[in-house]
Amino acid sequence: MDSPAPGDLVAAAPTPRIPVRDRGGNLLGTFPVRRIYCVGRNFADHAREMGATAPASKAERGNPVFFMKPADAIVIDGVVPYPPGTSDLHHEVELVVGLGTDAPAGDLPLDVAASLVFGYGVGLDLTRRDLQAAAKAKGLPWDTGKGFDHSAPVSDLLPAADAGDIESLALSLDVNGERRQQSSLDQLIWNVPDILHELSKLYALRAGDLVFMGTPAGVAALQAGDTFDARLGDIARLQGHIAQAAV
Ligand code: MN
Numbered sequence: 001m002d003s004p005a006p007g008d009l010v011a012a013a014p015t016p017r018i019p020v021r022d023r024g025g026n027l028l029g030t031f032p033v034r035r036i037y038c039v040g041r042n043f044a045d046h047a048r049e050m051g052a053t054a055p056a057s058k059a060e061r062g063n064p065v066f067f068m069k070p071a072d073a074i075v076i077d078g079v080v081p082y083p084p085g086t087s088d089l090h091h092e093v094e095l096v097v098g099l100g101t102d103a104p105a106g107d108l109p110l111d112v113a114a115s116l117v118f119g120y121g122v123g124l125d126l127t128r129r130d131l132q133a134a135a136k137a138k139g140l141p142w143d144t145g146k147g148f149d150h151s152a153p154v155s156d157l158l159p160a161a162d163a164g165d166i167e168s169l170a171l172s173l174d175v176n177g178e179r180r181q182q183s184s185l186d187q188l189i190w191n192v193p194d195i196l197h198e199l200s201k202l203y204a205l206r207a208g209d210l211v212f213m214g215t216p217a218g219v220a221a222l223q224a225g226d227t228f229d230a231r232l233g234d235i236a237r238l239q240g241h242i243a244q245a246a247v
Helices: 044-049 110-115 129-138 192-200
Strands: 017-021 027-032 036-040 065-069 079-081 093-099 117-124 170-175 178-184 210-212 227-232 236-243
Touching: 093 170, 093 192, 110 192, 117 227, 117 236, 192 210
Parallel strands: 036 210, 079 236
Antiparallel strands: 017 027, 036 065, 093 117, 093 210, 170 178, 170 227, 227 236
């Protein structure tokens, strides 16, 4: 870490930044990350595999489950050290949405909520499942299971204007060349405008915020040495591997 800036008594952390590329792979610039919101139980098949009840219809879906990760959990080079404190690191492949506009807290209309989107990518909501399960069993917060160093590897972002309609894009994850997770985004219980509308009831949304939109069924363990290849249709791809634990 560098020396503190004049006036600062400790060194400031650098702002995490995600590359933004067009469809041709040309680097357009970077996306500075402010906050990372995550959605739980947003695919019925995953809710069921975790032992939760999936809503039978939109009218019965209640409120979405939200949690957060620290911004510096972002990994952009695909190299994820196996984290400490767990023996059950799970992958959750997810649509990642980056916001480009501030909005006040309130009850944002769906069209305004949709207009906040800057771009899309694909990421992994890495989870220390053993710690999350222990917390759930005791009714305790999920933080240690979800918000840890290197827990948010993410692809480059594609501007929304270049992405077109994402409603029916395929989301998939291969580990060591074998398919682990696959779904279509039309299976989301809460789509992107729905989620931004719900978040706006709780938070002032900001340019630079990211939203991990929730995972379909097929979550499972990753080991050091595993390779992963996550895709969102033909608009985003994240390739990487789990490295030995950091020392
Ligand atoms: Mn997740």
